[in-house]
Amino acid sequence: WYWNRYPGARCDVESMEYSYQFSEELQQEWVWTERYATQPEILRYINHVADRFDLRRDITFDTRVESALFDEKANRWQVETSAGPVSAQFLILATGCLSASNDPDFPGLADFSGQVLHTGRWPHEPVDFSGKRVGIIGSGSSSIQSSPLIAAEAEHLSVFQRTANYSVPAHNQPLDPVVVDEIKRDYPRFRAANKLMGSGFGSRVPPNVETGALQVDDAERQEVLDQRWARGGLGLLGAFNDLLLFPEANEVAASYVRDKIRATVEDPATAALLEPDYAIGCKRLCVDTGYYEMFNRDNVSLVDVSKTPIDAITPDGVCVGDTVHAIDVLILATGFD
Structure with a gap:
Protein backbone atom coordinates (compact mmCIF):
# COMPACT_ATOMS: atom_id res chain seq x y z
CA TRP A 1 0.00 0.00 0.00
CA TYR A 2 3.06 2.24 -0.01
CA TRP A 3 3.96 1.61 -3.65
CA ASN A 4 0.54 0.68 -5.05
CA ARG A 5 -0.92 4.18 -5.08
CA TYR A 6 -2.23 4.39 -8.64
CA PRO A 7 -5.54 6.24 -9.21
CA GLY A 8 -8.49 4.28 -7.86
CA ALA A 9 -6.37 1.83 -5.85
CA ARG A 10 -8.50 0.30 -3.14
CA CYS A 11 -8.99 -3.02 -1.40
CA ASP A 12 -11.59 -5.48 -2.68
CA VAL A 13 -12.18 -6.88 0.82
CA GLU A 14 -14.56 -4.81 2.94
CA SER A 15 -12.90 -2.42 5.39
CA MET A 16 -14.35 -3.87 8.58
CA GLU A 17 -12.75 -7.19 7.63
CA TYR A 18 -9.50 -5.95 6.10
CA SER A 19 -8.06 -4.92 9.46
CA TYR A 20 -6.05 -6.22 12.39
CA GLN A 21 -7.80 -8.13 15.14
CA PHE A 22 -5.04 -8.52 17.75
CA SER A 23 -6.24 -5.48 19.72
CA GLU A 24 -9.84 -4.83 20.71
CA GLU A 25 -8.93 -1.22 21.51
CA LEU A 26 -7.62 -0.75 17.98
CA GLN A 27 -10.75 -2.29 16.50
CA GLN A 28 -12.93 0.08 18.49
CA GLU A 29 -10.96 3.29 18.00
CA TRP A 30 -10.28 3.19 14.26
CA VAL A 31 -13.06 4.58 12.07
CA TRP A 32 -13.22 3.38 8.47
CA THR A 33 -15.03 5.75 6.12
CA GLU A 34 -15.94 3.56 3.13
CA ARG A 35 -17.12 0.04 2.47
CA TYR A 36 -13.96 -0.56 0.44
CA ALA A 37 -11.04 1.48 1.74
CA THR A 38 -8.84 3.45 -0.64
CA GLN A 39 -5.07 3.15 -0.71
CA PRO A 40 -4.54 6.44 1.20
CA GLU A 41 -6.90 5.36 3.97
CA ILE A 42 -5.26 1.94 4.30
CA LEU A 43 -1.82 3.55 4.42
CA ARG A 44 -3.02 5.93 7.16
CA TYR A 45 -4.33 2.93 9.08
CA ILE A 46 -1.04 1.03 8.78
CA ASN A 47 0.93 4.08 9.94
CA HIS A 48 -1.50 4.55 12.82
CA VAL A 49 -0.93 0.96 13.93
CA ALA A 50 2.85 1.37 13.66
CA ASP A 51 2.72 4.55 15.74
CA ARG A 52 0.21 3.34 18.30
CA PHE A 53 2.14 0.17 19.13
CA ASP A 54 5.61 1.68 18.59
CA LEU A 55 6.41 -0.98 16.00
CA ARG A 56 9.13 0.89 14.11
CA ARG A 57 11.62 0.26 16.91
CA ASP A 58 11.48 -3.45 15.99
CA ILE A 59 11.90 -2.92 12.24
CA THR A 60 15.20 -2.56 10.41
CA PHE A 61 14.56 -0.57 7.23
CA ASP A 62 16.58 -0.47 3.99
CA THR A 63 18.11 -3.84 4.80
CA ARG A 64 18.84 -6.70 2.44
CA VAL A 65 18.88 -10.32 3.60
CA GLU A 66 21.92 -11.89 1.97
CA SER A 67 21.73 -15.44 3.32
CA ALA A 68 19.90 -17.60 5.84
CA LEU A 69 21.43 -20.83 7.14
CA PHE A 70 20.01 -23.15 9.76
CA ASP A 71 22.53 -24.12 12.46
CA GLU A 72 21.46 -27.59 13.52
CA LYS A 73 23.74 -27.65 16.56
CA ALA A 74 22.42 -24.37 17.93
CA ASN A 75 18.95 -25.05 16.55
CA ARG A 76 18.80 -21.46 15.28
CA TRP A 77 18.77 -19.56 12.02
CA GLN A 78 21.89 -17.55 11.26
CA VAL A 79 20.85 -14.70 8.99
CA GLU A 80 23.33 -12.42 7.25
CA THR A 81 21.97 -8.99 6.35
CA SER A 82 23.40 -5.76 5.01
CA ALA A 83 22.96 -4.35 8.52
CA GLY A 84 24.83 -7.21 10.19
CA PRO A 85 24.19 -10.77 11.40
CA VAL A 86 21.00 -11.87 13.14
CA SER A 87 20.38 -15.08 15.08
CA ALA A 88 16.80 -16.28 15.37
CA GLN A 89 14.91 -19.31 16.59
CA PHE A 90 12.19 -18.76 14.02
CA LEU A 91 12.52 -17.31 10.52
CA ILE A 92 9.38 -16.25 8.67
CA LEU A 93 9.72 -15.41 4.98
CA ALA A 94 6.86 -12.93 4.59
CA THR A 95 8.18 -11.68 1.26
CA GLY A 96 4.93 -12.19 -0.62
CA CYS A 97 4.34 -12.66 -4.33
CA LEU A 98 3.09 -9.16 -5.16
CA SER A 99 6.15 -7.07 -4.49
CA ALA A 100 8.47 -7.18 -7.52
CA SER A 101 6.82 -5.51 -10.49
CA ASN A 102 6.70 -7.26 -13.85
CA ASP A 103 8.54 -4.98 -16.26
CA PRO A 104 7.89 -6.01 -19.88
CA ASP A 105 10.84 -5.74 -22.25
CA PHE A 106 9.05 -4.28 -25.26
CA PRO A 107 11.48 -3.29 -28.01
CA GLY A 108 11.95 0.46 -28.06
CA LEU A 109 10.56 1.09 -24.57
CA ALA A 110 13.72 2.93 -23.52
CA ASP A 111 13.31 5.29 -26.48
CA PHE A 112 9.75 6.37 -25.67
CA SER A 113 9.72 10.16 -25.48
CA GLY A 114 6.86 10.48 -23.00
CA GLN A 115 6.36 9.51 -19.38
CA VAL A 116 6.37 5.80 -18.44
CA LEU A 117 4.56 4.72 -15.26
CA HIS A 118 4.04 1.32 -13.61
CA THR A 119 0.98 0.74 -11.46
CA GLY A 120 3.14 -1.19 -8.97
CA ARG A 121 5.59 1.72 -8.57
CA TRP A 122 3.36 4.76 -8.85
CA PRO A 123 4.99 8.12 -8.05
CA HIS A 124 4.11 9.85 -4.80
CA GLU A 125 3.52 13.12 -6.60
CA PRO A 126 0.15 13.56 -8.36
CA VAL A 127 0.17 12.78 -12.08
CA ASP A 128 -1.68 15.24 -14.31
CA PHE A 129 -3.31 13.50 -17.28
CA SER A 130 -5.27 16.51 -18.53
CA GLY A 131 -4.77 17.08 -22.24
CA LYS A 132 -2.70 13.91 -22.52
CA ARG A 133 -3.10 10.85 -24.74
CA VAL A 134 -2.66 7.94 -22.38
CA GLY A 135 -2.02 4.28 -23.15
CA ILE A 136 -2.40 1.59 -20.51
CA ILE A 137 -1.05 -1.91 -21.17
CA GLY A 138 -2.89 -4.59 -19.25
CA SER A 139 -6.45 -5.38 -18.22
CA GLY A 140 -6.06 -6.85 -14.74
CA SER A 141 -7.07 -5.39 -11.41
CA SER A 142 -4.85 -2.29 -11.41
CA SER A 143 -5.93 -1.36 -14.94
CA ILE A 144 -9.58 -1.98 -14.17
CA GLN A 145 -9.40 0.20 -11.05
CA SER A 146 -7.36 3.06 -12.51
CA SER A 147 -8.66 3.37 -16.08
CA PRO A 148 -12.04 5.01 -15.33
CA LEU A 149 -10.39 7.80 -13.32
CA ILE A 150 -7.69 8.34 -15.92
CA ALA A 151 -10.27 8.41 -18.73
CA ALA A 152 -12.21 11.13 -16.92
CA GLU A 153 -9.14 13.36 -16.99
CA ALA A 154 -7.17 12.46 -20.12
CA GLU A 155 -7.73 13.71 -23.65
CA HIS A 156 -7.80 10.08 -24.78
CA LEU A 157 -7.20 6.68 -23.21
CA SER A 158 -6.19 3.58 -25.15
CA VAL A 159 -6.52 0.29 -23.25
CA PHE A 160 -4.28 -2.44 -24.68
CA GLN A 161 -5.91 -5.75 -23.75
CA ARG A 162 -4.53 -9.24 -24.31
CA THR A 163 -6.92 -11.16 -22.05
CA ALA A 164 -10.37 -10.03 -20.99
CA ASN A 165 -11.08 -10.34 -17.27
CA TYR A 166 -14.27 -10.84 -15.31
CA SER A 167 -15.12 -7.87 -13.14
CA VAL A 168 -18.03 -7.20 -10.81
CA PRO A 169 -19.22 -3.82 -9.53
CA ALA A 170 -18.05 -2.69 -6.10
CA HIS A 171 -21.09 -0.51 -5.39
CA ASN A 172 -18.81 1.26 -2.95
CA GLN A 173 -20.39 3.70 -0.51
CA PRO A 174 -19.77 5.40 2.83
CA LEU A 175 -20.00 2.92 5.67
CA ASP A 176 -23.40 2.75 7.34
CA PRO A 177 -22.95 3.80 11.01
CA VAL A 178 -25.62 1.27 11.99
CA VAL A 179 -23.62 -1.58 10.42
CA VAL A 180 -20.39 -0.33 11.99
CA ASP A 181 -22.01 -0.16 15.42
CA GLU A 182 -23.46 -3.64 15.01
CA ILE A 183 -20.04 -5.11 14.20
CA LYS A 184 -18.15 -3.19 16.87
CA ARG A 185 -20.61 -4.25 19.58
CA ASP A 186 -19.45 -7.83 19.09
CA TYR A 187 -16.28 -7.85 17.04
CA PRO A 188 -15.19 -11.29 18.39
CA ILE A 261 -21.08 -6.62 -20.20
CA ARG A 262 -23.20 -6.69 -23.36
CA ALA A 263 -25.97 -4.76 -21.62
CA THR A 264 -23.52 -2.09 -20.44
CA VAL A 265 -21.15 -1.55 -23.37
CA GLU A 266 -22.97 0.11 -26.25
CA ASP A 267 -20.63 -0.94 -29.08
CA PRO A 268 -21.17 -4.67 -29.80
CA ALA A 269 -17.64 -5.19 -31.12
CA THR A 270 -16.08 -3.66 -28.01
CA ALA A 271 -18.40 -5.63 -25.76
CA ALA A 272 -17.40 -8.86 -27.49
CA LEU A 273 -13.72 -8.14 -26.87
CA LEU A 274 -14.42 -7.48 -23.19
CA GLU A 275 -16.20 -10.81 -22.70
CA PRO A 276 -13.92 -13.45 -21.14
CA ASP A 277 -14.12 -16.87 -22.80
CA TYR A 278 -12.95 -18.99 -19.88
CA ALA A 279 -14.40 -20.15 -16.57
CA ILE A 280 -15.17 -17.48 -14.01
CA GLY A 281 -13.18 -17.77 -10.78
CA CYS A 282 -10.19 -19.60 -12.25
CA LYS A 283 -8.41 -16.23 -12.30
CA ARG A 284 -8.74 -13.46 -9.78
CA LEU A 285 -12.18 -11.87 -9.96
CA CYS A 286 -11.83 -8.10 -10.25
CA VAL A 287 -13.99 -5.49 -8.53
CA ASP A 288 -14.56 -2.19 -10.30
CA THR A 289 -16.30 1.15 -10.28
CA GLY A 290 -17.50 2.09 -13.76
CA TYR A 291 -15.03 0.01 -15.78
CA TYR A 292 -17.36 -1.33 -18.46
CA GLU A 293 -19.29 1.95 -18.55
CA MET A 294 -16.00 3.71 -19.35
CA PHE A 295 -15.93 2.18 -22.82
CA ASN A 296 -19.01 4.20 -23.75
CA ARG A 297 -16.93 7.39 -23.54
CA ASP A 298 -15.87 8.98 -26.82
CA ASN A 299 -12.29 9.39 -25.56
CA VAL A 300 -11.69 5.69 -24.74
CA SER A 301 -10.67 2.96 -27.17
CA LEU A 302 -9.97 -0.73 -26.62
CA VAL A 303 -7.03 -2.17 -28.55
CA ASP A 304 -7.08 -5.96 -28.87
CA VAL A 305 -3.55 -7.36 -28.71
CA SER A 306 -4.52 -11.02 -28.30
CA LYS A 307 -4.13 -11.89 -31.98
CA THR A 308 -1.93 -9.00 -33.06
CA PRO A 309 0.45 -8.38 -30.17
CA ILE A 310 2.40 -5.23 -29.40
CA ASP A 311 5.38 -5.16 -31.76
CA ALA A 312 7.30 -2.30 -30.23
CA ILE A 313 7.17 0.98 -28.40
CA THR A 314 8.10 3.89 -30.64
CA PRO A 315 9.21 7.33 -29.42
CA ASP A 316 5.64 8.53 -29.98
CA GLY A 317 3.41 5.57 -29.21
CA VAL A 318 2.63 1.86 -29.24
CA CYS A 319 3.00 -0.13 -32.47
CA VAL A 320 0.42 -2.89 -32.96
CA GLY A 321 0.60 -4.48 -36.39
CA ASP A 322 0.48 -1.72 -38.98
CA THR A 323 -0.86 0.88 -36.55
CA VAL A 324 1.02 3.19 -34.22
CA HIS A 325 -1.23 4.42 -31.43
CA ALA A 326 0.04 7.88 -30.54
CA ILE A 327 0.36 8.46 -26.79
CA ASP A 328 2.01 10.92 -24.43
CA VAL A 329 1.92 8.80 -21.26
CA LEU A 330 2.45 5.03 -21.15
CA ILE A 331 1.16 3.09 -18.14
CA LEU A 332 2.36 -0.46 -17.56
CA ALA A 333 -0.40 -2.26 -15.68
CA THR A 334 1.48 -5.50 -16.13
CA GLY A 335 1.32 -6.85 -12.62
CA PHE A 336 4.02 -8.56 -10.61
CA ASP A 337 6.78 -11.08 -11.19
Whole structure:
Protein backbone atom coordinates (compact mmCIF):
# COMPACT_ATOMS: atom_id res chain seq x y z
CA TRP A 1 0.00 0.00 0.00
CA TYR A 2 3.06 2.24 -0.01
CA TRP A 3 3.96 1.61 -3.65
CA ASN A 4 0.54 0.68 -5.05
CA ARG A 5 -0.92 4.18 -5.08
CA TYR A 6 -2.23 4.39 -8.64
CA PRO A 7 -5.54 6.24 -9.21
CA GLY A 8 -8.49 4.28 -7.86
CA ALA A 9 -6.37 1.83 -5.85
CA ARG A 10 -8.50 0.30 -3.14
CA CYS A 11 -8.99 -3.02 -1.40
CA ASP A 12 -11.59 -5.48 -2.68
CA VAL A 13 -12.18 -6.88 0.82
CA GLU A 14 -14.56 -4.81 2.94
CA SER A 15 -12.90 -2.42 5.39
CA MET A 16 -14.35 -3.87 8.58
CA GLU A 17 -12.75 -7.19 7.63
CA TYR A 18 -9.50 -5.95 6.10
CA SER A 19 -8.06 -4.92 9.46
CA TYR A 20 -6.05 -6.22 12.39
CA GLN A 21 -7.80 -8.13 15.14
CA PHE A 22 -5.04 -8.52 17.75
CA SER A 23 -6.24 -5.48 19.72
CA GLU A 24 -9.84 -4.83 20.71
CA GLU A 25 -8.93 -1.22 21.51
CA LEU A 26 -7.62 -0.75 17.98
CA GLN A 27 -10.75 -2.29 16.50
CA GLN A 28 -12.93 0.08 18.49
CA GLU A 29 -10.96 3.29 18.00
CA TRP A 30 -10.28 3.19 14.26
CA VAL A 31 -13.06 4.58 12.07
CA TRP A 32 -13.22 3.38 8.47
CA THR A 33 -15.03 5.75 6.12
CA GLU A 34 -15.94 3.56 3.13
CA ARG A 35 -17.12 0.04 2.47
CA TYR A 36 -13.96 -0.56 0.44
CA ALA A 37 -11.04 1.48 1.74
CA THR A 38 -8.84 3.45 -0.64
CA GLN A 39 -5.07 3.15 -0.71
CA PRO A 40 -4.54 6.44 1.20
CA GLU A 41 -6.90 5.36 3.97
CA ILE A 42 -5.26 1.94 4.30
CA LEU A 43 -1.82 3.55 4.42
CA ARG A 44 -3.02 5.93 7.16
CA TYR A 45 -4.33 2.93 9.08
CA ILE A 46 -1.04 1.03 8.78
CA ASN A 47 0.93 4.08 9.94
CA HIS A 48 -1.50 4.55 12.82
CA VAL A 49 -0.93 0.96 13.93
CA ALA A 50 2.85 1.37 13.66
CA ASP A 51 2.72 4.55 15.74
CA ARG A 52 0.21 3.34 18.30
CA PHE A 53 2.14 0.17 19.13
CA ASP A 54 5.61 1.68 18.59
CA LEU A 55 6.41 -0.98 16.00
CA ARG A 56 9.13 0.89 14.11
CA ARG A 57 11.62 0.26 16.91
CA ASP A 58 11.48 -3.45 15.99
CA ILE A 59 11.90 -2.92 12.24
CA THR A 60 15.20 -2.56 10.41
CA PHE A 61 14.56 -0.57 7.23
CA ASP A 62 16.58 -0.47 3.99
CA THR A 63 18.11 -3.84 4.80
CA ARG A 64 18.84 -6.70 2.44
CA VAL A 65 18.88 -10.32 3.60
CA GLU A 66 21.92 -11.89 1.97
CA SER A 67 21.73 -15.44 3.32
CA ALA A 68 19.90 -17.60 5.84
CA LEU A 69 21.43 -20.83 7.14
CA PHE A 70 20.01 -23.15 9.76
CA ASP A 71 22.53 -24.12 12.46
CA GLU A 72 21.46 -27.59 13.52
CA LYS A 73 23.74 -27.65 16.56
CA ALA A 74 22.42 -24.37 17.93
CA ASN A 75 18.95 -25.05 16.55
CA ARG A 76 18.80 -21.46 15.28
CA TRP A 77 18.77 -19.56 12.02
CA GLN A 78 21.89 -17.55 11.26
CA VAL A 79 20.85 -14.70 8.99
CA GLU A 80 23.33 -12.42 7.25
CA THR A 81 21.97 -8.99 6.35
CA SER A 82 23.40 -5.76 5.01
CA ALA A 83 22.96 -4.35 8.52
CA GLY A 84 24.83 -7.21 10.19
CA PRO A 85 24.19 -10.77 11.40
CA VAL A 86 21.00 -11.87 13.14
CA SER A 87 20.38 -15.08 15.08
CA ALA A 88 16.80 -16.28 15.37
CA GLN A 89 14.91 -19.31 16.59
CA PHE A 90 12.19 -18.76 14.02
CA LEU A 91 12.52 -17.31 10.52
CA ILE A 92 9.38 -16.25 8.67
CA LEU A 93 9.72 -15.41 4.98
CA ALA A 94 6.86 -12.93 4.59
CA THR A 95 8.18 -11.68 1.26
CA GLY A 96 4.93 -12.19 -0.62
CA CYS A 97 4.34 -12.66 -4.33
CA LEU A 98 3.09 -9.16 -5.16
CA SER A 99 6.15 -7.07 -4.49
CA ALA A 100 8.47 -7.18 -7.52
CA SER A 101 6.82 -5.51 -10.49
CA ASN A 102 6.70 -7.26 -13.85
CA ASP A 103 8.54 -4.98 -16.26
CA PRO A 104 7.89 -6.01 -19.88
CA ASP A 105 10.84 -5.74 -22.25
CA PHE A 106 9.05 -4.28 -25.26
CA PRO A 107 11.48 -3.29 -28.01
CA GLY A 108 11.95 0.46 -28.06
CA LEU A 109 10.56 1.09 -24.57
CA ALA A 110 13.72 2.93 -23.52
CA ASP A 111 13.31 5.29 -26.48
CA PHE A 112 9.75 6.37 -25.67
CA SER A 113 9.72 10.16 -25.48
CA GLY A 114 6.86 10.48 -23.00
CA GLN A 115 6.36 9.51 -19.38
CA VAL A 116 6.37 5.80 -18.44
CA LEU A 117 4.56 4.72 -15.26
CA HIS A 118 4.04 1.32 -13.61
CA THR A 119 0.98 0.74 -11.46
CA GLY A 120 3.14 -1.19 -8.97
CA ARG A 121 5.59 1.72 -8.57
CA TRP A 122 3.36 4.76 -8.85
CA PRO A 123 4.99 8.12 -8.05
CA HIS A 124 4.11 9.85 -4.80
CA GLU A 125 3.52 13.12 -6.60
CA PRO A 126 0.15 13.56 -8.36
CA VAL A 127 0.17 12.78 -12.08
CA ASP A 128 -1.68 15.24 -14.31
CA PHE A 129 -3.31 13.50 -17.28
CA SER A 130 -5.27 16.51 -18.53
CA GLY A 131 -4.77 17.08 -22.24
CA LYS A 132 -2.70 13.91 -22.52
CA ARG A 133 -3.10 10.85 -24.74
CA VAL A 134 -2.66 7.94 -22.38
CA GLY A 135 -2.02 4.28 -23.15
CA ILE A 136 -2.40 1.59 -20.51
CA ILE A 137 -1.05 -1.91 -21.17
CA GLY A 138 -2.89 -4.59 -19.25
CA SER A 139 -6.45 -5.38 -18.22
CA GLY A 140 -6.06 -6.85 -14.74
CA SER A 141 -7.07 -5.39 -11.41
CA SER A 142 -4.85 -2.29 -11.41
CA SER A 143 -5.93 -1.36 -14.94
CA ILE A 144 -9.58 -1.98 -14.17
CA GLN A 145 -9.40 0.20 -11.05
CA SER A 146 -7.36 3.06 -12.51
CA SER A 147 -8.66 3.37 -16.08
CA PRO A 148 -12.04 5.01 -15.33
CA LEU A 149 -10.39 7.80 -13.32
CA ILE A 150 -7.69 8.34 -15.92
CA ALA A 151 -10.27 8.41 -18.73
CA ALA A 152 -12.21 11.13 -16.92
CA GLU A 153 -9.14 13.36 -16.99
CA ALA A 154 -7.17 12.46 -20.12
CA GLU A 155 -7.73 13.71 -23.65
CA HIS A 156 -7.80 10.08 -24.78
CA LEU A 157 -7.20 6.68 -23.21
CA SER A 158 -6.19 3.58 -25.15
CA VAL A 159 -6.52 0.29 -23.25
CA PHE A 160 -4.28 -2.44 -24.68
CA GLN A 161 -5.91 -5.75 -23.75
CA ARG A 162 -4.53 -9.24 -24.31
CA THR A 163 -6.92 -11.16 -22.05
CA ALA A 164 -10.37 -10.03 -20.99
CA ASN A 165 -11.08 -10.34 -17.27
CA TYR A 166 -14.27 -10.84 -15.31
CA SER A 167 -15.12 -7.87 -13.14
CA VAL A 168 -18.03 -7.20 -10.81
CA PRO A 169 -19.22 -3.82 -9.53
CA ALA A 170 -18.05 -2.69 -6.10
CA HIS A 171 -21.09 -0.51 -5.39
CA ASN A 172 -18.81 1.26 -2.95
CA GLN A 173 -20.39 3.70 -0.51
CA PRO A 174 -19.77 5.40 2.83
CA LEU A 175 -20.00 2.92 5.67
CA ASP A 176 -23.40 2.75 7.34
CA PRO A 177 -22.95 3.80 11.01
CA VAL A 178 -25.62 1.27 11.99
CA VAL A 179 -23.62 -1.58 10.42
CA VAL A 180 -20.39 -0.33 11.99
CA ASP A 181 -22.01 -0.16 15.42
CA GLU A 182 -23.46 -3.64 15.01
CA ILE A 183 -20.04 -5.11 14.20
CA LYS A 184 -18.15 -3.19 16.87
CA ARG A 185 -20.61 -4.25 19.58
CA ASP A 186 -19.45 -7.83 19.09
CA TYR A 187 -16.28 -7.85 17.04
CA PRO A 188 -15.19 -11.29 18.39
CA ARG A 189 -18.35 -12.88 17.01
CA PHE A 190 -17.80 -11.16 13.65
CA ARG A 191 -14.21 -12.40 13.48
CA ALA A 192 -15.24 -15.91 14.52
CA ALA A 193 -17.83 -16.03 11.74
CA ASN A 194 -15.21 -14.98 9.20
CA LYS A 195 -12.83 -17.69 10.38
CA LEU A 196 -15.43 -20.24 9.33
CA MET A 197 -15.36 -18.89 5.78
CA GLY A 198 -13.06 -20.58 3.29
CA SER A 199 -11.69 -17.19 2.27
CA GLY A 200 -11.45 -15.85 5.82
CA PHE A 201 -13.92 -13.05 5.09
CA GLY A 202 -17.40 -12.44 3.74
CA SER A 203 -19.55 -13.76 6.57
CA ARG A 204 -22.10 -10.97 6.14
CA VAL A 205 -22.90 -12.41 2.70
CA PRO A 206 -22.11 -16.09 3.23
CA PRO A 207 -21.87 -18.49 0.30
CA ASN A 208 -24.90 -20.51 -0.62
CA VAL A 209 -23.90 -23.97 0.61
CA GLU A 210 -27.36 -25.48 0.22
CA THR A 211 -28.23 -24.95 -3.43
CA GLY A 212 -26.49 -25.60 -6.72
CA ALA A 213 -27.03 -23.57 -9.87
CA LEU A 214 -28.04 -26.74 -11.69
CA GLN A 215 -30.70 -27.59 -9.08
CA VAL A 216 -32.92 -24.54 -9.61
CA ASP A 217 -34.81 -23.12 -12.56
CA ASP A 218 -33.76 -20.14 -14.68
CA ALA A 219 -35.92 -17.68 -12.75
CA GLU A 220 -34.40 -18.56 -9.39
CA ARG A 221 -30.87 -18.52 -10.80
CA GLN A 222 -31.48 -15.06 -12.21
CA GLU A 223 -32.93 -13.78 -8.94
CA VAL A 224 -30.02 -15.04 -6.84
CA LEU A 225 -27.39 -13.67 -9.21
CA ASP A 226 -29.21 -10.33 -9.46
CA GLN A 227 -29.16 -10.01 -5.68
CA ARG A 228 -25.42 -10.70 -5.51
CA TRP A 229 -24.69 -8.32 -8.39
CA ALA A 230 -26.75 -5.56 -6.77
CA ARG A 231 -24.83 -5.91 -3.52
CA GLY A 232 -21.51 -5.84 -5.35
CA GLY A 233 -18.17 -7.35 -4.51
CA LEU A 234 -16.72 -10.83 -4.57
CA GLY A 235 -19.83 -12.52 -3.19
CA LEU A 236 -21.04 -13.35 -6.70
CA LEU A 237 -18.89 -16.50 -6.70
CA GLY A 238 -20.76 -17.72 -3.63
CA ALA A 239 -24.18 -17.49 -5.26
CA PHE A 240 -24.37 -21.29 -5.62
CA ASN A 241 -22.40 -24.14 -4.12
CA ASP A 242 -21.37 -25.72 -7.42
CA LEU A 243 -20.03 -22.74 -9.38
CA LEU A 244 -16.42 -23.78 -8.85
CA LEU A 245 -17.09 -27.51 -9.11
CA PHE A 246 -18.85 -28.18 -12.41
CA PRO A 247 -18.27 -26.49 -15.79
CA GLU A 248 -22.01 -26.37 -16.51
CA ALA A 249 -22.70 -24.58 -13.22
CA ASN A 250 -19.77 -22.23 -13.70
CA GLU A 251 -21.11 -21.26 -17.11
CA VAL A 252 -24.28 -20.02 -15.42
CA ALA A 253 -22.32 -17.31 -13.58
CA ALA A 254 -19.93 -16.70 -16.47
CA SER A 255 -22.80 -16.15 -18.91
CA TYR A 256 -24.47 -13.86 -16.41
CA VAL A 257 -21.44 -11.55 -16.30
CA ARG A 258 -21.07 -11.64 -20.08
CA ASP A 259 -24.72 -10.62 -20.39
CA LYS A 260 -24.02 -7.69 -18.05
CA ILE A 261 -21.08 -6.62 -20.20
CA ARG A 262 -23.20 -6.69 -23.36
CA ALA A 263 -25.97 -4.76 -21.62
CA THR A 264 -23.52 -2.09 -20.44
CA VAL A 265 -21.15 -1.55 -23.37
CA GLU A 266 -22.97 0.11 -26.25
CA ASP A 267 -20.63 -0.94 -29.08
CA PRO A 268 -21.17 -4.67 -29.80
CA ALA A 269 -17.64 -5.19 -31.12
CA THR A 270 -16.08 -3.66 -28.01
CA ALA A 271 -18.40 -5.63 -25.76
CA ALA A 272 -17.40 -8.86 -27.49
CA LEU A 273 -13.72 -8.14 -26.87
CA LEU A 274 -14.42 -7.48 -23.19
CA GLU A 275 -16.20 -10.81 -22.70
CA PRO A 276 -13.92 -13.45 -21.14
CA ASP A 277 -14.12 -16.87 -22.80
CA TYR A 278 -12.95 -18.99 -19.88
CA ALA A 279 -14.40 -20.15 -16.57
CA ILE A 280 -15.17 -17.48 -14.01
CA GLY A 281 -13.18 -17.77 -10.78
CA CYS A 282 -10.19 -19.60 -12.25
CA LYS A 283 -8.41 -16.23 -12.30
CA ARG A 284 -8.74 -13.46 -9.78
CA LEU A 285 -12.18 -11.87 -9.96
CA CYS A 286 -11.83 -8.10 -10.25
CA VAL A 287 -13.99 -5.49 -8.53
CA ASP A 288 -14.56 -2.19 -10.30
CA THR A 289 -16.30 1.15 -10.28
CA GLY A 290 -17.50 2.09 -13.76
CA TYR A 291 -15.03 0.01 -15.78
CA TYR A 292 -17.36 -1.33 -18.46
CA GLU A 293 -19.29 1.95 -18.55
CA MET A 294 -16.00 3.71 -19.35
CA PHE A 295 -15.93 2.18 -22.82
CA ASN A 296 -19.01 4.20 -23.75
CA ARG A 297 -16.93 7.39 -23.54
CA ASP A 298 -15.87 8.98 -26.82
CA ASN A 299 -12.29 9.39 -25.56
CA VAL A 300 -11.69 5.69 -24.74
CA SER A 301 -10.67 2.96 -27.17
CA LEU A 302 -9.97 -0.73 -26.62
CA VAL A 303 -7.03 -2.17 -28.55
CA ASP A 304 -7.08 -5.96 -28.87
CA VAL A 305 -3.55 -7.36 -28.71
CA SER A 306 -4.52 -11.02 -28.30
CA LYS A 307 -4.13 -11.89 -31.98
CA THR A 308 -1.93 -9.00 -33.06
CA PRO A 309 0.45 -8.38 -30.17
CA ILE A 310 2.40 -5.23 -29.40
CA ASP A 311 5.38 -5.16 -31.76
CA ALA A 312 7.30 -2.30 -30.23
CA ILE A 313 7.17 0.98 -28.40
CA THR A 314 8.10 3.89 -30.64
CA PRO A 315 9.21 7.33 -29.42
CA ASP A 316 5.64 8.53 -29.98
CA GLY A 317 3.41 5.57 -29.21
CA VAL A 318 2.63 1.86 -29.24
CA CYS A 319 3.00 -0.13 -32.47
CA VAL A 320 0.42 -2.89 -32.96
CA GLY A 321 0.60 -4.48 -36.39
CA ASP A 322 0.48 -1.72 -38.98
CA THR A 323 -0.86 0.88 -36.55
CA VAL A 324 1.02 3.19 -34.22
CA HIS A 325 -1.23 4.42 -31.43
CA ALA A 326 0.04 7.88 -30.54
CA ILE A 327 0.36 8.46 -26.79
CA ASP A 328 2.01 10.92 -24.43
CA VAL A 329 1.92 8.80 -21.26
CA LEU A 330 2.45 5.03 -21.15
CA ILE A 331 1.16 3.09 -18.14
CA LEU A 332 2.36 -0.46 -17.56
CA ALA A 333 -0.40 -2.26 -15.68
CA THR A 334 1.48 -5.50 -16.13
CA GLY A 335 1.32 -6.85 -12.62
CA PHE A 336 4.02 -8.56 -10.61
CA ASP A 337 6.78 -11.08 -11.19
